Amino acid sequence: MLNRRNFLKSSAVIGGGASLPLFGSEKNGPRAKSVIHIYLPGGLSAQESFDPKPYNPSEYRGPYSTISTKLTGERFSENLRKTAQIADKICVIRSMTHGEAAHERGTHNMLTGYRPNPAVIYPSLGSITAHQLGSRNNLPPYICIPKAFNEFSGRGFLSSAYSPFSTGGDPSQSNFKVQNLQRHGKLSEERFDRRKAILADMNKHSSINHEAAIVSAMEAFNGESYDLMNSPSAVAAFDLSKENNKTKDWYGRNQTGQRMLLARRLVEAGSRYVALTAGGWDHHDNIRDGIRKSLPPLDQAFAALIKDLDQRGLLDSTLVILNSEFGRTPKINKTGGRDHYPKVFSMVMAGGGIKRGLIHGKSDTTSSMVEEKPVHVADYARTVYTLMGIDPDKAIMSPGDRPVRLVYGGQVINDILA
8 A cells, every 4th residue: 555654665775775866967967066055153253253243333343353255245254364265165054043052053954954863863964975875986975074973963863874074083183094994904815805705795694583684784884894905096096195285274184174184085086965164153251362263273274275175176076064053142241252043143155056156145233133044954064965956855764764854944055046
C-alpha cells in the first residue's frame, strides 16, 4: 500500500549511499562545488565587526571606531581593515535572527538548520553534504579543521559513515601533519592487503550476526580511508609544507590563518565541505581587549582567503560562509562586554553563486531588532543546499522510521543570489 509514509520512505536515502541531487542536472547544475565554513564560536558582536553604529552613544557604539569599505557609504569596524578592502567581493547579511540565546541551542541552529529538539540531534550541513553528494577525488567529503566543533557539527542521526574527517593538530606549527594518511613505514603493501582481507572477512561475519547497518557504515568508512591513503594527490592536499612562505605570511602565521590556508588547499583538491573554527567570541567582559585579540587575525586570514580563491578562479565555485551562533546585546554591560543576543546579528557569505559587494538586510539604530529583510536559519540553510545542488525538501529517515526534510520551512534568499 502506497501511503504517505511509504512514499516518503521510498524517496529517501536510508542509512547509506548518496542520491542524485534534484538541482544537479546538466541544465541546472550547482553553483557551489565546495563550501568553506568558518565558524566563530561564542557569538561575534556585529557592532564590533560588520554592522557598527558609529553615531550612537558610547554605551551602544562600543569601544572602536569605523573605517570605510570598497562599498560606497558602508563602514566596518576599524579592526576589519583588510576585509573592508575586499567588501566588493562578499555579501554581508546584517539581518540574521533566531530565538535561541544559549550557546548550545544557537550552535545547533546554525550548524544544522534546525531548532534544537530534545528527542534528536539533526545532522550538520557538512554531514548532509557528505550523505547527499559523497566523496570526490578520493578526499573525505566533509572535513573539520582541526576537529568537529561539538556534537552539532557531526552526523546527528545519520550513520557514522557521514561523520566529519578531523585533521587534528595545529596547522600553524612547523611539524603539523595529519595522522594516518599513509601506511606505517614498517608495514609492507602485502601485509597491509592481508589485513584488509582479514577485516573484510570479519565484517562479512558481523553483518550476518549483528546490526548490518553499523557494519555497512564501517565498511564505507574504511573504503574511503583506503582510497585516501592510496591517492598521492589527495594526501598532498593536507600538506601545508607545499605552500611557500609568502602565502603563509599572507594568511597569517597563526591558527586562524593556517586553518584557512589548509581549507583552501582541500577545496582546491576536491573536498566538498570544509569547516573550521576561528577565535573565541563570548565577550561578556572587556570586549575591547577580546576583539583586539581575535579580530585582526580573522580579518587578515579571511581577506587573504577571499582574494586567493578569486585569483585562482575558485571563488565563483566555492561558497564561503562566516558566521556565529548569535550576536551580542545592543548595550555594553557593567563589565565592559556584551551578552548573548539572537534577535539580530550579522554573517557573511561569498562566492558560490552569491552576489558580490552586497549588504543585505538592516538592523535598527541600536542593533536591537531587524529593521529590513530578516533572514531566518531555515532561509540560510535552504539557500546553502540549493547553491550546492541539494534539494532542501528531500526527506531522509531519522530514528523511529520518521522521514525528515533537510530543511523545514524557510525560503531561498533570492536577493543575495548572483
